[in-house]
Amino acid sequence: MKITIEWTYKTKNGIETTFRSEEMPPAHALTIGEDLEKTGRVKKIQFIDQHDSTWMAKELKKYIKEIETEPHNVKVYFDGGYDIQTSHAGLGIAIYYEQNGKQYRLRRNAPASGLNSNNEAEYAALHLAIVELDLLDVHHQTVQFIGDSQVVINQMSGEWPAYEKELAGWADRIDEKLNNLGITPEFQLVPRKSNSEADRLATQSMQGIEITGQIELQ
Incomplete structure (x- = not known):
């Protein structure tokens, strides 16, 4: 599975815009998503798979843990x-x-x-x-x-x-x-x-x- 991150960024003066990343492995997406949230400027963040299904961070963490034991x-x-x-x-x-x-x-x-x-x-x-x-x-x-x-x-x-x-x-x-x-x-x-x-x-x-x-x- 590959994940795309989509997030809304808000500047100090209230201007908002939406960004979308390239596809990446779930673990990489989760790491980047958590780092983005630390900036305090992200209003909304979504993890989207190749079938356009949206994942929450906790769901992605569970998935990553499950596949660790599998190839x-x-x-x-x-x-x-x-x-x-x-x-x-x-x-x-x-x-x-x-x-x-x-x-x-x-x-x-x-x-x-x-x-x-x-x-x-x-x-x-x-x-x-x-x-x-x-x-x-x-x-x-x-x-x-x-x-x-x-x-x-x-x-x-x-x-x-x-x-x-x-x-x-x-x-x-x-x-x-x-x-x-x-x-x-x-x-x-x-x-x-x-x-x-x-x-x-x-x-x-x-x-x-x-x-x-x-x-x-x-």
Whole structure:
């Protein structure tokens, strides 16, 4: 979940105006909101989520306390590779998240069969990542999905239509899975060099190297 702060500011001579912040994590919004109130110039402050629901500060505090024990602030990097000569495909994902005040990284790769293109491999990697989110019990929150595939990112974000039957099928399955988990996706397109970890995992899978691991980040 992301929160926007909206507040009314009043000057010493009584002039009022309303400000609205950019979206931010709930804990950041609460900290800034409490700091604004200390100025003594804020007449009204609201915390608004992505669905335009308004939260009181005490409700936001309760929510933050509840999610501390669950994975949150989740970022997912994904990539898929496909060898047209052998029809072998490899999938790679790296998931970063926070839980109980600590930061973690989960990495996994996997081979895939029955695919016919690199675009399908990219979609399969995204689907694998969502399966892992389900296993991590990530639900009812906003998750960032980061990849270097223009096709997947633009189709999943609604910028491009999915005309190919196979790709449209993957998109539908992914949307259904996200809806079932209550995940609001944010898709971000990055250059390949910024997705090197997932790319390397996908390549290693195609080379027969299996990687599955989870570590706490220092």
